[in-house]
Each structure stands twice: as C-alpha cells, then as structure tokens.
Amino acid sequence: MQKRKIIAFLGSPRPRGNTDTLAECVLEGAREVGCETQSFALRALKVHPCTGCGYCWKKGKPCIFEDDGTRLYDAMARSDVFLFATPVYWYGPTAIMKAFIDRLVYFNSPANRAKIRGKPAAMVVPFEEEDPATADLTVSLLDKCFQFLELRPAGRIIVPGVTRPGEVRQHPETMEQARWLGAALAGGEFPQT
Numbered sequence: 001m002q003k004r005k006i007i008a009f010l011g012s013p014r015p016r017g018n019t020d021t022l023a024e025c026v027l028e029g030a031r032e033v034g035c036e037t038q039s040f041a042l043r044a045l046k047v048h049p050c051t052g053c054g055y056c057w058k059k060g061k062p063c064i065f066e067d068d069g070t071r072l073y074d075a076m077a078r079s080d081v082f083l084f085a086t087p088v089y090w091y092g093p094t095a096i097m098k099a100f101i102d103r104l105v106y107f108n109s110p111a112n113r114a115k116i117r118g119k120p121a122a123m124v125v126p127f128e129e130e131d132p133a134t135a136d137l138t139v140s141l142l143d144k145c146f147q148f149l150e151l152r153p154a155g156r157i158i159v160p161g162v163t164r165p166g167e168v169r170q171h172p173e174t175m176e177q178a179r180w181l182g183a184a185l186a187g188g189e190f191p192q193t
Contacts, residue, residue, distance in 0.1 A: 003034060003035060003036045004030075004035050004036070004080040004081060004185075004186055004188070005035070005036040005037070005038065005078070005079045005080050005081070006026075006027060006030050006035055006036070006037050006038075006079065006080065006081040006082075006083060006182070006185055006186065007037070007038045007039070007040070007075055007076065007079040007081070007082055007083070008023045008026070008027055008037070008038070008039040008040070008082075008083040008084075008085060009039075009040055009042060009072075009082070009083070009084050009085065009097070009100060010023055010039055010040065010041045010042060010043070010085050011042050011084070011085055011086030011087070011093055011094045011096055011097030011100070012043065012085070012086065012087050012094060013043045013094060013096060014043075014087075014165060015041065015043070016165060016166060017087070017165040017166065018087065018126040018159070018162045018165065018166065018167060018168040019085045019086060019087050019124065019126055020041070020085070021166050021168050021169060022085065022124045022126055022157060022159065022168055022174070022175075022178050023039060023083060023085035023124050024039070025175050025178035025179050025182070026083055026122070026124060026157075026178045026179070026181050026182040026185070027039060027083070027182055028179060028182060029178065029179035029180060029181065029182025029183040029186070030182035030183060030185055030186040031182075031186075032179070032182075032183060033183045033186045033187060034186065035182075035185075035186030038075065038079070040072060040075070042096040042097060042099075042100050043096055045067075045068035045069075045072075046067045046068050046069075047067060047068055047069040047072070047096070047099050047100050047103060048063075048065040048067050048069065048099075048103075049099050049102060049103075050099075050102040050103050050105060051064075052105075056105065056106040056109055056112070057109040057111075062106055063103065063106060069100070069103045072100070072103075073106055073107075073112075073115075076107070076115070076116055077115040077116065079119070080119060080120075081119060081120045081121070081122070081154065081185045081186075082116075082119060082120070082121040082122070082151065083121075083122050083123070083124065083185075084097070084121065084122070084123045084124070084142055085123070085124040085125075086123075086124075086125060086138065086142075087125070087126055087127055087128075088125060088126075088127035088128075088129075088134055088135050088138050091134065091136075091137045091138070092137050092138055092141065093138050093141060093142070101141075101145055104145070104149060107149055108148070108149065113149075113150070116149060116150075116151065117149075117150045117151075118150060118151070118152060119151055119152065120151065120152045120153075120154035120185065121146045121151040121152065121153065121154055122153075122154040122155040122156060122157075122181060122185060123139065123142045123155075123156045123157070124156070124157045124159075124178070125138055125139060125142075125156070125157070125158050125159070126158075126159040126160075126162045126168055127159070127160060127162070128161070128162065128163045129160060129161070130160050130161045131160065132158060132160050134160065135158050135160070139156065139158065154185060155181050155184065155185065157174065157177055157178055157181060159171070159174055
C-alpha cells in the first residue's frame with residue numbers, strides 16, 4: 001500500500017508562530033501513522049499575484065510567471081491531501097495566502113482540473129480576537145475555494161484568542177485536536193466540518 005502524502009501551505013508571514021505551530025502539529029500526527037508530509041512557507045516563496053491573463057488556460061503552460069507558484073502546482077498534483085493554514089488578518093486570510101489561492105485558477109482549467117479534483121483539503125485558522133465569528137469570512141473563503149476546485153472538505157481547526165508566537169502550545173486540547181486531524185487525514189478519515 002502506497003503512503004499518503006499531505007502537503008501544507010503556511011500562510012503566516014510570521015515564522016514559528018501559531019499558524020506554523022498548529023500546521024506542524026497536524027503534520028506530526030500524520031507522520032506518526034506513517035504518512036509522508038511536506039510544507040511550504042508561502043512567506044519564503046516568490047508567488048506573483050495572478051493577473052487574470054488566462055495564459056494557464058490558453059497556452060497549455062502553468063503560468064506566464066515562472067516563479068515558485070508553478071512548483072507548487074507540481075507538488076499539489078503529486079500529493080493526496082492539502083492543508084491550508086492561515087491566520088486571520090483584517091477578517092480574511094493573509095495577503096500571501098490570498099495570492100497563492102488566486103494562482104490556483106490554474107487548476108480550474110479543463111486541462112488541469114483532474115490533477116486535484118476530489119482530493120481532501122483541511123484548514124487551520126488561528127487568530128487574535130476572542131470571538132469565533134472573527135474567522136467566518138476566512139473560513140467561508142476557504143470553503144468556497146475548496147468547493148470551486150472540487151476538493152473534499154476534510155476538517156478544520158479554528159483557534160480564537162492566540163496572539164503571541166507559539167501561544168497555541170498553551171492549549172493542549174487544541175494541539176491534541178491538530179495531531180488527531182493529521183492522523184485522520186493520513187488514514188483517509190475526514191471529519192465532518
């Protein structure tokens with residue numbers, strides 16, 4: 001039986017913060033049950049904003065911009081499960097996460113849709129404010145993206161009230177939930193969201 005592979009996209013501009021910590025915990029849970037994992041810190045990559053030029057549809061090539069975004073397309077095509085991790089900035093995902101999401105229009109073209117169709121996608125969304133509704137727009141945007149790309153919703157971890165880098169480690173139940181989500185994703189079990 002072939003190992004499943006989970007790929008995480010880290011949308012926080014802050015290294016080793018709550019977003020990275022939670023995502024790593026999910027991946028750790030997956031590795032504990034034998035899953036292969038990989039993560040990309042979007043802050044460290046050059047992903048040019050989509051200009052809506054249609055090149056990825058018309059020319060049969062990934063993108064007019066030859067940057068790290070095209071490398072991410074290949075990684076997504078080769079993986080089995082996706083994890084999108086972003087804090088909430090002004091009630092939405094971070095700019096780097098949104099730029100990455102915009103570039104996923106590549107997978108909306110008829111020639112590329114089958115490369116990710118039906119793959120499970122989960123999300124991790126920590127944020128500073130205490131009100132869980134603060135994350136509603138971010139969660140809704142990710143849900144809509146998953147639906148549009150025909151990905152299968154596969155669980156979410158929404159964590160209000162974490163501000164300082166790594167503060168989420170002081171929430172053992174949340175960390176355990178993240179580890180459990182990783183193991184579930186690795187085993188092909190997708191929690192209801």
